[in-house]
Amino acid sequence: MRNGGALFAKSQMRSLRLSAGRSVLQGSNFPLGRINGGMKKWLKRVALLFVFLAVAAQFYPTPKNSGAIKGAGHVANVFPVPAEVEAILVKACYDCHSNGTRYPWYSRLQPVAWWMGQHVVDGKRHLNFSEFTSYEPKRRKSKLQAVADEVDMGHMPLPSYTWAHRDAVLTEAEKALVVAWVEETLENLESK
Numbered sequence: 001m002r003n004g005g006a007l008f009a010k011s012q013m014r015s016l017r018l019s020a021g022r023s024v025l026q027g028s029n030f031p032l033g034r035i036n037g038g039m040k041k042w043l044k045r046v047a048l049l050f051v052f053l054a055v056a057a058q059f060y061p062t063p064k065n066s067g068a069i070k071g072a073g074h075v076a077n078v079f080p081v082p083a084e085v086e087a088i089l090v091k092a093c094y095d096c097h098s099n100g101t102r103y104p105w106y107s108r109l110q111p112v113a114w115w116m117g118q119h120v121v122d123g124k125r126h127l128n129f130s131e132f133t134s135y136e137p138k139r140r141k142s143k144l145q146a147v148a149d150e151v152d153m154g155h156m157p158l159p160s161y162t163w164a165h166r167d168a169v170l171t172e173a174e175k176a177l178v179v180a181w182v183e184e185t186l187e188n189l190e191s192k
């Protein structure tokens, strides 16, 4: 019975404290200090969770796109590619539109690797210079025309790519070179 009495007293104390807390909350002098303390604790937990997730994510590598750029399927096997145009494709397009991506050091970090991987998968699905010969003749022409259009409008390379690859920002002269190459190639096809 002695124990029971102590327990009773304890629960009485607790409900007293609770009601005291409630009356403070209802009062006009809302205790900001206590709210901030709670918020801080909460923010600390969220920050810790993010750190944990960021570390855990490093153990999930993204598959790499590390094949040959210029194999049997390369675009140069169907259309001649002048050296100046090739240089533009190398610095501004192949990372997303070929079988061989050059990976910068920070691409080893997640979620950067994952984000880049998505661009490469998506880019290759739309256009792959390394497997160009597998396209039907009609598709080769339409893809080539799309290259001129995308470059001319400044849609390619993607802005998110040129943020980190400043040398991939194409000058007007480089854009004109790509467009002229496409036009000449298509004209040669027509005349055949």
Ligand code: HEC
Pocket: 088, 089, 092, 093, 094, 095, 096, 097, 119, 120, 122, 123, 126, 127, 143, 146, 147, 148, 150, 151, 156, 157, 158, 160, 161
């Ligand atoms: C950072 C990756 C990246 C780079 C670099 C890049 N592209 Fe793309 N490209 C994509 C993605 C992703 C798509 C598909 C989604 C879209 O159209 O935005 C695409 C779509 C295209 C298409 C449309 C294909 C179709 O379906 O008709 C063309 C053409 C193209 N790119 C050409 C180029 C050329 C030329 C360069 C270089 C001057 C280049 N891209 C550089 C990622 C890239």
